[in-house]
Each structure stands twice: as C-alpha cells, then as structure tokens.
Amino acid sequence: xxxxxxxxxxxxxxxxxxxxxxxxxxxxxxxxxxxxxxxxxxxxxxxxxxxxxxxxxxxxxxxxxxxxxxxxxxxxxxxxxxxxxxxxxxxxxxxxxxxxxxxxxxxxxxxxxxxxxxxxxxxxxxxxxxxxxxxxxxxxxxxxxxxxxxxxxxxxxxxxxxxxxxxxxxxxxxxxxxxxxxxxxxxxxxxxxxxxxxxxxxxxxxxxxxxxxxxxxxxxxxxxxxxxxxxxxxxxxxxxxxxxxxxxxxxxxxxxxxxxxxxxxxxxxxxxxxxxxxxxxxxxxxxxxxx
Amino acid sequence: xxxxxxxxxxxxxxxxxxxxxxxxxxxxxxxxxxxxxxxxxxxxxxxxxxxxxxxxxxxxxxxxxxxxxxxxxxxxxxxxxxxxxxxxxxxxxxxxxxxxxxxxxxxxxxxxxxxxxxxxxxxxxxxxxxxxxxxxxxxxxxxxxxxxxxxxxxxxxxxxxxxxxxxxxxxxxxxxxxxxxxxxxxxxxxxxxxxxxxxxxxxxxxxxxxxxxxxxxxxxxxxxxxxxxxxxxxxxxxxxxxxxxxxxxxxxxxxxxxxxxxxxxxxxxxxxxxxxxxxxxxxxxxxxxxxxxxxxxxxxxxxxxxxxxxxxxxxxxxxxxxxxxxxxxxxxxxxxxxxxxxxxxxxxxxxxxxxxxxxxxxxxxxxxxxxxxxxxxxxxxxxxxxxxxxxxxxxxxxxxxxxxxxxxxxxxxxxxxxxxxxxxxxxxxxxxxxxxxxxxxxxxxxxxxxxxxxxxxxxxxxxxxxxxxxxxxxxxxxxxxxxxxxxxxxxxxxxxxxxxxxxxxxxxxxxxxxxxxxxxxxxxxxxxxxxxxxxxxxxxxxxxxxxxxxxxxxxxxxxxxxxxxxxxxxxx
Numbered sequence: 001x002x003x004x005x006x007x008x009x010x011x012x013x014x015x016x017x018x019x020x021x022x023x024x025x026x027x028x029x030x031x032x033x034x035x036x037x038x039x040x041x042x043x044x045x046x047x048x049x050x051x052x053x054x055x056x057x058x059x060x061x062x063x064x065x066x067x068x069x070x071x072x073x074x075x076x077x078x079x080x081x082x083x084x085x086x087x088x089x090x091x092x093x094x095x096x097x098x099x100x101x102x103x104x105x106x107x108x109x110x111x112x113x114x115x116x117x118x119x120x121x122x123x124x125x126x127x128x129x130x131x132x133x134x135x136x137x138x139x140x141x142x143x144x145x146x147x148x149x150x151x152x153x154x155x156x157x158x159x160x161x162x163x164x165x166x167x168x169x170x171x172x173x174x175x176x177x178x179x180x181x182x183x184x185x186x187x188x189x190x191x192x193x194x195x196x197x198x199x200x201x202x203x204x205x206x207x208x209x210x211x212x213x214x215x216x217x218x219x220x221x222x223x224x225x226x227x228x229x230x231x232x233x234x235x236x237x238x239x240x241x242x243x244x245x246x247x248x249x250x251x252x253x254x255x256x257x258x259x260x261x262x263x264x265x266x267x268x269x270x271x272x273x274x275x276x277x278x279x280x281x282x283x284x285x286x287x288x289x290x291x
Numbered sequence: 292x293x294x295x296x297x298x299x300x301x302x303x304x305x306x307x308x309x310x311x312x313x314x315x316x317x318x319x320x321x322x323x324x325x326x327x328x329x330x331x332x333x334x335x336x337x338x339x340x341x342x343x344x345x346x347x348x349x350x351x352x353x354x355x356x357x358x359x360x361x362x363x364x365x366x367x368x369x370x371x372x373x374x375x376x377x378x379x380x381x382x383x384x385x386x387x388x389x390x391x392x393x394x395x396x397x398x399x400x401x402x403x404x405x406x407x408x409x410x411x412x413x414x415x416x417x418x419x420x421x422x423x424x425x426x427x428x429x430x431x432x433x434x435x436x437x438x439x440x441x442x443x444x445x446x447x448x449x450x451x452x453x454x455x456x457x458x459x460x461x462x463x464x465x466x467x468x469x470x471x472x473x474x475x476x477x478x479x480x481x482x483x484x485x486x487x488x489x490x491x492x493x494x495x496x497x498x499x500x501x502x503x504x505x506x507x508x509x510x511x512x513x514x515x516x517x518x519x520x521x522x523x524x525x526x527x528x529x530x531x532x533x534x535x536x537x538x539x540x541x542x543x544x545x546x547x548x549x550x551x552x553x554x555x556x557x558x559x560x561x562x563x564x565x566x567x568x569x570x571x572x573x574x575x576x577x578x579x580x581x582x583x584x585x586x587x588x589x590x591x592x593x594x595x596x597x598x599x600x601x602x603x604x605x606x607x608x609x610x611x612x613x614x615x616x617x618x619x620x621x622x623x624x625x626x627x628x629x630x631x632x633x634x635x636x637x638x639x640x641x642x643x644x645x646x647x648x649x650x651x652x653x654x655x656x657x658x659x660x661x662x663x664x665x666x667x668x669x670x671x672x673x674x675x676x677x678x679x680x681x682x683x684x685x686x687x688x689x690x691x692x693x694x695x696x697x698x699x700x701x702x703x704x705x706x707x708x709x710x711x712x713x714x715x716x717x718x719x720x721x722x723x724x725x726x727x728x729x730x731x732x733x734x735x736x737x738x739x740x741x742x743x744x745x746x747x748x749x750x751x752x753x754x755x756x757x758x759x760x761x762x763x764x765x766x767x768x769x770x771x772x773x774x775x776x777x778x779x780x781x782x783x784x785x786x787x788x789x790x791x792x793x794x795x796x797x798x799x800x801x802x803x804x805x806x807x808x809x810x811x812x813x814x815x816x817x818x819x820x821x822x823x824x825x826x827x828x829x830x831x832x833x834x835x836x837x838x839x840x841x842x843x844x845x846x847x848x849x850x851x852x853x854x855x856x857x858x859x860x861x862x863x
Binding site: 040041042043044045046047048049050051052053054055056057059060061064065066069070072073074075076077078079080081082083084086087088116117146147148149150151176178179180205206207208209210250251290 | 407411412413415417444489493499525739742764765769773777780827838847
C-alpha cells in the first residue's frame with residue numbers, strides 16, 4: 001500500500017532536467033532516441049561485432065599538466081598498484097630442546113624481500129648443545145622466483161659456519177601441495193664435490209582458531225659417503241616433530257612439542273661405531289614468530 | 292541557497308582544531324555536525340560545505356573511535372570529512388590543500404567530471420604534492436548521493452573519505468520529511484601498509500573463523516568429505532573477507548558500534564537514508580529490524596522503488612532508502628560485516644539517548660562450489676573428480692596472461708545478479724538483488740552495443756596478488772581501448788573466490804536485466820565469486836581508472852585504465 005502511495009508521488013515527475021551546457025564538460029551524451037524497443041530487456045539487445053580500436057598509448061592529460069609531472073605520478077601509480085615490494089622475517093623454529101643427552105637449542109629462520117615473482121631469500125638454521133656455541137650453523141642466500149600458483153624455485157649459495165666452513169651451490173623448490181602441505185626440497189653441491197639433498201614437509205592441524213598442531217618431517221640424504229662428516233650415502237637421517245602452538249596473534253605463537261630424530265643406514269653405522277646414539281627424542285619449547 | 296559555504300576552513304581554524312584535540316577534547320567537537328553522535332538530520336540548513344567555492348584541507352589528525360585515540364588522514368580534520376551539499380547545474384571550484392608530507396588526491400566518486408578533474412594521480416592529473424593546493428573545477432551534471440575520497444596510497448583506509456549530496460535542479464521525485472547521510476566504513480588500529488603486508492605474508496591472516504577440528508567434532512560447517520575436497524583444491528570456504536573484525540572496527544558516520552551514532556526522526560515521518568559504503572575492504576549487510584526499506588536510488592541514480600528487508604552494499608556503492616518509522620521507539624541500524632566478524636551499529640530514534648535491541652551476529656557463511664564458478668546444480672554430469680583440471684583451463688579465457696597470479700579460471704561462471712550476495716541466500720526475508728533495480732528516469736543512450744568485451748577478474752589468494760586478465764597494473768598491461776561514443780557490452784567474469792566491487796571512473800555501467808531505456812545505472816558493480824556481470828557502457832573520451840574498490844585488492848594490482856579516443860583520431 002505504501003508503495004502505491006509512493007508511486008503516486010512519482011507521477012508528477014518533471015521532464016528530465018537539461019544538464020548544464022558546458023563545452024568543458026567533456027561528456028558527450030548522445031541524444032536520447034524516442035522509445036522504440038521498450039518491450040525487450042537490455043540483455044536481449046543484439047551485440048554488434050565491430051572490431052576493437054587499435055591500442056592507445058598516449059596520455060589524455062599530459063598536454064594539460066605536462067609530461068614530467070605525469071611521468072612521476074605514473075611511476076607512483078604503478079608502484080601503488082601491485083609494484084610495492086614486501087618483506088617477511090620468520091622464525092619457524094626458535095626453541096629450547098631437552099633430550100637424554102642433555103639440553104640444547106635450535107633455530108630455523110627465513111627472511112625474504114621482493115615482489116610477487118622475484119624475491120631475495122635468506123635462510124639460516126642450526127643447533128647447539130648446552131650454552132656453548134652452535135654445533136651446526138648453516139646459512140643460505142637465494143634468488144627466488146614464483147613459477148606456479150603455489151610454487152617457488154630458488155637458487156643460490158649455502159655456507160656452513162659449523163661444524164666447519166663449507167660452501168655449497170643450492171637449488172630448492174618450495175611449494176604448497178594439495179591438502180595444505182607445505183613442502184620444500186633442496187639439493188646442495190659442496191665445494192668438495194659432495195652432493196646432498198633435503199626434504200621437509202609440514203602441515204597445520206587446526207584444533208581451534210588459535211590452537212594448532214604442526215607435524216613436521218625432514219629427511220636428509222647424501223649421494224656419497226662422507227666419512228669425515230660421519231655421513232653415509234642414501235638417506236642419512238629422518239626427523240619427526242610435533243609442535244603444538246597457540247596463536248596469541250597469527251604472528252606470535254609460543255609452542256611446546258616433541259622431536260624425534262633417527263640416523264639411517266650407513267650414517268647410523270658411523271654413529272654407533274663412534275659410540276653415539278643413532279636416535280634421539282627431545283622435548284621442545286619455543287616460539288614461532290614473524291613480522 | 293547560499294552561494295558561500297557557512298564553514299570555510301582556513302589554516303588557522305584547522306590548526307586550532309588539531310590543538311583542541313591534542314588537549315584532550317572528544318571527537319564530537321571535531322565531527323561535522325551531521326555526523327555528531329546525535330544527529331538532528333542532514334538538512335540544507337545544517338553546517339556543511341556548500342556553494343561554488345569550497346576549500347578542503349587534507350592532513351594528519353588524531354581522532355577518537357570508541358574512546359580510543361587513533362591516527363587518521365582527514366579532510367578538514369574530521370572522519371568522515373565534510374558533507375558537500377551541492378546542486379545540479381552548479382559549477383563548483385574546490386581547492387584542495389595538502390598538508391601531508393606525501394602526495395594526496397581527491398576523486399569524486401560517481402561524478403561525471405572532465406577526465407582531467409577526476410582526481411587519479413598518474414591517470415587524470417599529477418596528484419597533489421605536500422604543501423600544494425590543487426583547484427578542481429567542474430559542472431555538476433547530475434544529482435544524488437555520491438562521495439569523495441583519496442586515490443593516493445592507502446589514505447582512504449585511514450579516514451580520507453566524505454559524502455556528497457547533489458540536489459536535483461528540479462523537483463526531487465523522492466520526497467521525504469528529513470534525511471540522514473549514513474557513511475559506513477572500516478577502521479583499523481593497524482597501519483594500512485602493515486595490513487597489506489600481513490595479507491601478503493600469510494594467506495587468510497585475519498580470518499579467525501576458519502573451519503577447525505573442534506568444529507568438525509561439533510558437527511559444524513562442511514562434512515569431512517567436503518573438507519577434504521576443498522583442501523585438495525587448496526580453497527578455504529571460510530575466506531569470505533580478507534580483512535575482518537579481528538583488526539577492524541566498523542564505523543557509521545565515524546562512530547564505532549559502542550559510540551552509537553543516533554539519527555533522529557519524528558514518528559510518522561518519511562525519512563531518507565543516504566547510505567555510502569566508504570569502507571576500504573568490507574562489504575556490509577544492512578538492515579533496520581522492524582522497518583521496511585524502500586530502495587529509491589542506487590549509486591546516486593533514482594530507481595523504481597523496491598521494498599526490501601535488507602540489502603548488501605559493496606565498497607563504494609551507495610543506496611538511498613526511504614523508511615517510515617511509525618512508532619515512538621528506537622530502531623537499530625545494523626551494518627553487518629559480510630563475513631559476520633563484526634558490525635557497524637547506529638540507532639534511529641525519536642529522541643537522543645534511546646537504544647533498541649542489537650541483534651546478534653548471524654553465523655558466518657561458507658563459500659560453495661558456485662563461488663568457484665562451478666555451479667553443478669543444473670548439471671547432473673560433470674561434477675566429478677576431474678574438476679581441478681577444469682578449474683584453470685586457459686582455453687576458457689584466452690585473453691588471460693597465465694602465471695602464478697592466476698589461481699583459477701571459472702569454468703562455468705554464471706550471471707549472479709539475481710542473487711543477494713554471499714550469506715544472504717537464506718536470510719529469511721526479502722533481500723535486494725541487482726535485478727530488482729530499474730532506472731526511474733530514461734537512460735541517455737539506448738543504442739544496442741556495437742561490440743562486446745570480456746574482462747576477467749583474476750588473482751591468487753595465497754600470494755594475495757590481484758589483477759585483470761592476469762595482469763597486475765604494475766606489470767604495465769595494455770590499457771583497454773575504446774572509441775569515443777561507442778557503446779560496448781562489457782562482461783566481467785570473476786575468476787577468484789572473493790567478491791570484487793568493480794568501479795569505472797567517469798561512466799555509469801548499465802545493467803542489462805531491465806527494459807531497454809530503463810537500465811539501472813551504476814558506477815560500481817559487485818561481481819560475486821565465480822560469477823559474471825554484463826553491462827553496457829557508452830565510452831566518454833579521456834583516460835579513466837577502472838579498478839576493484841576493495842582497497843587492498845587495488846593495491847595488490849587490480850587496477851587498469853580505460854583509454855577512450857575520438858574514432859577519427861587514429862583509434863581505428
């Protein structure tokens with residue numbers, strides 16, 4: 001009923017107001033045609049097949065404002081619409097570990113800077129025993145390129161500070177696989193000509209919005225025996241970690257967990273021969289954080 | 292009406308305003324009176340900016356939202372900025388002075404202005420550098436509800452927006468006893484550059500309504516089989532909005548839900564509400580429980596009245612609504628976030644200080660296969676296990692530049708303009724749909740289009756990169772070329788799982804469902820996930836920005852330029 005009253009109000013419509021005639025307006029409105037095909041909808045109107053115009057490269061307003069200020073503005077425009085580089089620094093693992101063999105610490109950090117396709121990546125990981133210096137300390141500097149929707153390929157250098165100074169050429173692939181598995185595969189060729197590989201995979205099991213269990217596996221392999229490093233060819237070690245974190249914020253999440261590590265094959269033999277354990281279980285607590 | 296504005300800010304009053312705020316005064320003293328906590332109604336007699344010469348000052352201001360001081364980039368010291376109340380046929384000169392130490396700009400959203408006055412740095416003009424003043428001058432060729440905002444950086448996300456009301460030159464077909472301007476917005480304590488960085492750093496970073504194992508055990512959300520299927524495709528059905536209530540406060544006229552902006556009415560009055568969604572990233576579902584909403588204009592253009600209970604308003608859209616509250620009671624105005632992560636709330640009441648029940652947030656919706664452009668309801672066959680293969684077939688859209696920035700290509704996009712928007716399919720009451728809209732006045736151009744152009748909206752949610760036809764604007768895509776005066780049928784296909792409100796400067800899109808001659812004219816059109824929208828447009832000479840009006844999608848690359856040249860001038 002209300003609507004009827006309202007419609008009645010509309011019947012006394014004035015004619016379409018004639019808009020201000022202004023040569024500056026720039027809006028050329030073709031004159032309205034008399035009502036003809038009012039019965040059909042717009043969708044029913046036929047669509048012609050006129051060819052598109054040739055590409056247009058000039059700027060419409062350079063002659064008004066000048067090319068130099070417009071060039072500056074175009075540079076800002078491009079940067080602000082997809083061109084701004086971004087960075088991330090992430091501590092995936094930053095933890096204290098308590099095992100039968102004593103306590104220690106471990107880190108696994110990654111930082112990147114760049115655009116959507118090209119990035120510079122820095123990685124470091126390592127561990128130490130007690131409060132002494134690190135027993136393993138590894139760094140990588142990589143160029144990263146997005147090659148697929150979920151896949152980046154990286155290439156660059158790895159340099160180990162501990163247990164001994166050693167350089168490697170590195171190629172790796174990072175990807176997000178179906179079912180939300182984060183995986184990373186890397187190949188390393190050392191300055192002594194030895195080749196190694198590493199596979200990592202992790203997954204987030206979301207119990208609640210903030211309580212998340214992350215299973216993580218890592219496999220190390222070697223192409224050859226490297227006796228001075230106590231590494232045998234084939235799979236050399238496997239690791240399984242279960243870290244339960246609480247996202248205080250997405251970018252700040254303390255965790256507790258357990259980590260199991262097994263030496264495999266000839267590498268395990270080397271360890272046993274040296275009187276060392278070929279497996280280790282540890283309780284860990286640490287922080288996953290990024291900015 | 293007066294030829295001069297009765298609020299004429301010069302530098303001194305602006306600086307005094309800042310000093311007052313620094314001294315601990317409340318925000319109320321700095322709000323334009325139409326947006327003060329108890330608004331008496333925006334009438335021409337109220338302090339707004341009017342007249343032919345208007346001065347605007349863009350600067351940094353500390354404002355207060357729900358009692359918390361927060362940084363804003365403001366126009367004349369307030370959020371939102373001053374209402375410009377203008378008149379059709381008038382020629383207006385607007386001097387904008389930039390007191391920031393970075394460039395700024397003002398775009399007159401929805402106004403048909405000459406291209407060099409459109410306010411997009413790098414497309415329409417060089418921008419306004421710090422310490423400089425730029426004078427915009429243009430005739431007002433239209434009437435209705437519009438708004439203005441920065442087109443520089445992410446300033447719009449921190450307060451650089453304000454409404455425009457243009458009275459018609461002749462009698463307004465929409466008659467009301469009073470009116471209120473309702474500017475919806477989102478505000479974050481987090482700096483917008485940090486918001487964007489977080490979105491780039493981790494997909495879904497602000498989504499705290501994901502599916503969980505706890506939810507699975509409680510029988511909520513998708514079944515295990517559906518969860519597995521979506522996980523296999525790396526799609527998250529809870530990813531409804533990139534930025535959420537987790538980091539946003541939703542504002543009505545600069546006020547948070549607890550500030551409770553209140554607009555007054557006398558029972559029995561016919562009240563016109565001019566809704567503007569000035570949010571950087573949030574789509575709102577708007578309703579006023581207890582009242583029918585009669586939609587009388589969309590994007591400033593009058594439409595044949597449609598009575599609804601609720602409507603969804605995409606970023607940059609405007610709707611004019613008539614209500615007729617008969618009872619002597621308060622009503623809550625609810626602007627619910629599309630992902631139900633929060634709400635903007637205001638009150639309409641006969642007297643200040645009254646409140647009404649605030650309905651709880653409804654359950655957040657889940658995206659469906661339809662949102663992937665894979666609606667199988669009409670296809671008994673085809674729903675199977677080869678879907679991921681079909682979800683990114685370049686043959687379905689050869690114009691797309693393939694690469695990491697193209698996560699999917701909708702294999703079966705459908706026209707969703709008859710749908711009310713995500714999460715409102717089963718609202719249980721009448722929700723506005725685009726196909727309800729029919730232009731009240733006759734369209735200026737009723738010709739059939741001479742050609743068709745399809746543009747795909749592309750992106751990759753995991754990388755938070757967005758574009759048109761696979762291009763980010765920063766990659767230098769070839770601009771879309773048009774002949775002046777040609778009428779083109781443009782079809783936008785959404786190849787992403789997010790809604791994109793797409794805006795074309797300097798033009799109105801004419802949606803095609805209505806009778807020829809009365810196509811509804813919109814400057815911004817929501818394209819639902821996996822959906823497509825077609826409209827006709829008559830090309831106006833000049834260079835015009837074309838972009839997603841979700842600020843962070845635009846900042847991620849979803850921006851392009853329409854270049855329109857006279858047909859005889861080489862553009863053949």
